[in-house]
Amino acid sequence: MRVSNWIVAVVLAATVSGCTNWQGLMDEQSAKYLGKPVDQMYGEWGAPRRSAPLSGGGNFYEFVAYKTYRCEMSAWTDSTGIVTELQLGGQNGCAIGY
Numbered sequence: 806m807r808v809s810n811w812i813v814a815v816v817l818a819a820t821v822s823g824c825t826n827w828q829g830l831m832d833e834q835s836a837k838y839l840g841k842p843v844d845q846m847y848g849e850w851g852a853p854r855r856s857a858p859l860s861g862g863g864n865f866y867e868f869v870a871y872k873t874y875r876c877e878m879s880a881w882t883d884s885t886g887i888v889t890e891l892q893l894g895g896q897n898g899c900a901i902g903y
Contacts (some may be wrong), residue, residue, distance in 0.1 A: 812835060824903065826897075826900035826902075827893065827900045829865050830893060830899065831893050834878065834893060835872055835891055837849075838880070838888045839888055839889070839891060840887060840888065840889075841887065842886050843866055843880055843886050843887075843888050844886070846866075846878070846880060846888070849870070849871075851868065851869075851870060852868040853867055854868060854869045855867045856861055859881070863881060864881070864882050864883070864886070865881055865882075866880045866881075867879050868880070872878060873898055874895060874897070874898030874899050875895050876893075876894075876895035876896070876899035878893055878894075879891065879892040879893075879894075
């Protein structure tokens with residue numbers, strides 16, 4: 806019984822730390838780019854892999870960067886090119902260190 810409790814504790818700790826890492830990276834990216842022109846993302850993320858106009862006049866951008874791991878960032882902008890929303894994804898290694 807004690808061994809199984811220990812295993813559950815280790816798995817839970819690993820799961821929680823993984824979520825914390827992603828949230829830390831998302832917080833950092835949001836602070837850098839929300840409310841700013843989308844072209845400021847190009848230095849860190851490179852040119853968008855794809856983009857598409859939105860019906861409201863803004864645009865959607867999808868970035869992919871290889872930072873040891875494949876990391877993905879989606880950005881939505883308003884009609885003036887200002888980032889209004891971000892979504893982060895990719896391999897778990899993207900969030901190491903956060």
